[in-house]
Amino acid sequence: MNPRHHLDPTTVLGFATGTLAPEMSVVAAAHLEACAYCREQLRAAERVGGLLLEQQLPPPCAEDRQAALRQTMLARLDAAPAEDGMRAQAAVRGAPGHDPDQLPAALAPHFGTSYRSLKWRWMAPGVHCIRAAAHPSLIMLKIAPGKCLPMHSHGSSELTQILRGAYDDSLGHFAPGDVADLDSQVEHQPVTTPGVACICVSALDAPLVFSGWFARKLQQVFKL
Structure with a gap:
């Protein structure tokens, strides 16, 4: 797996600093499991975050709080290489011993551990979905x-990780491991490729904006 579409730098920074919305963080984490390039960008963002924290530490009169903040950030930076190794191992696809039925580890708390155990709900002809119980926009x-x-645009941001299959739109070809990190300026119409169903996980921080009346009717039912 060699992703060609990556997380936006602002998304990586938000993930590193913990300011990304929870549902967005889940999708970002799923991509990081598969993408060595974005894991490297995450390490760089964490280093920058550490420097920014150093500049914003409280004055010497709050020495205890200062020490605690510094220790927390240093521990996080020290843990980054180990976490990267675990993510890299989880990202291997097709390696000996890898179970192709296994979902990315980041998705397990919300959807379970395997593809075969997923319980799909009909949304539209040819489209099924599962909504995470704790995060309805995931x-x-x-x-x-x-x-x-x-055809649709986005009320704000959409983050979509491709797990199986693929699709094409005006932005290019999105295959397993790729992530679509989109904002309100993007309007597109994905077309899934022949052969295999496209399975992806998406997070939205605002409803989609559909141009067709039928899609808008479905949107009212399924709360997209």
Whole structure:
């Protein structure tokens, strides 16, 4: 797996500093498991975050709090290489001993550990979904091969990690491991590639904006 579409630098920084919305963090973590490039960007962002924290530490009169903050950040930076190794191992696809039925570790608390145990809900012809109980805006989608989705833009941000299958849109070809990190300026119409259903996990921080009346009707039902 060699992802060609990566997290935006602002998303990486938000993940590193803990300011990314929880559902966005789940999708970002799933991508980081598969993408060595973004893991390297995360390490750089954590180093920058450590320097910024040093500059914003409280004055000497709060020595205890200063020491605690410094120790917390240093521990996080020390742990980064070990965490990177674990993510790299989890990201291996097709290696001996790897179970192709296993979901990314970041998704397990929300969707379970395996693809075969997923309980899909019908959304539209050729489209099924699962909504995370704790985060309703965190959704896993299964889209039939050769399916053209409605044209839409985004009320704010959308983060989508491709798990299986692929799709094409105006931004390019998105295959397993790729992430679509989109904002309100993007309007697109994904078309899944033939052969295998496209399975992806998406996080939204605002409803999608559909141009067609039928899609808008479905949006009212499924709260997308």
